[in-house]
Amino acid sequence: MSEIGVKNGVATMINVFHVEPEDQKKLVALLVETTESVMRHVPGFVSANIHASVDGTRVVNYAQWESEEHIEAMLADPEVHPHFAEVRAIARPERGTYRVVYVEEANPRD
Template identity: 40%
Template sequence: MVQIDRTNTAIVGLDLYTVAERHQSTLIEAVIQEQIKSWIDNPYFVSASVHRSLDGVRVFTYSQWNPKFDYRSLPRPTVFSEFFPPDSLLLEVTASRSLSAEVEIAESDRMTHLAEFRMMPINQPEMVRRTSAELERAMSNSTGLLSATFHRSLDGTRMFNYGQWESKEAFEAILKQPGFNPEQPYWEGLARNEFHLYNVVHTQTTA
């Protein structure tokens, strides 16, 4: 079982891939069979999960490493020369809320949204403050929201919200609420935002 670490004892590695729709399945297979298998025996490896976007042109891996280990220093399998290199970042959890005691990443029919916020490093502390406050409102007012976890990139330029939803319709409903509507967002003046929807297609732990 993969769980998001809300105590910050693990560092998060995020690999964001963009790929031609016809190659999405091939990339996912390469990530699982070539990359994640090469990670399993690493003493710093904790877990990894692979996500497939609904639009067919994105894939991302969410990996955990302990202690603060830069997984980007590991060699990449040669098969990855066939794809565009990923956007790879180191993250840490800054705030998390969920309906259950733990935030679990598992293969299921639930929807995962990954929202990316790009910003100047000077703005990241204020974004951290705002997102912590917004989590409470989101969880209290969004039927179908199972969990939401904000992460900050260690280079200061981004934040990510990893959210889990019962359905696509439940996610779309929150976009109509004040503060979450892209036309009047709580991040206005601090960051640029984009988001995409995914399904979890693979998980791996050391156990």
């Protein structure tokens, strides 16, 4: 389950894909299909959240993994590489790995 929190201990990979507006829906469909058929089965996968910009020029994948080592292993996994090529054919990815350092909520849960 996706949960953003300082203490949840996951590593977060945020990938911003720059895409032409006419390719945004195709990219979203490709990322969803890849997540459902491949990524969710890769060791260490926790969640993926895909966001499409209103102007059609970006797609963001906010993915949580058990650790930074799991992210690195996924990136080196030959089963994943063909899907990266499909994405790069229509979008320019900009990837980073992050740790949550602050969260504020309007109605915090106890």
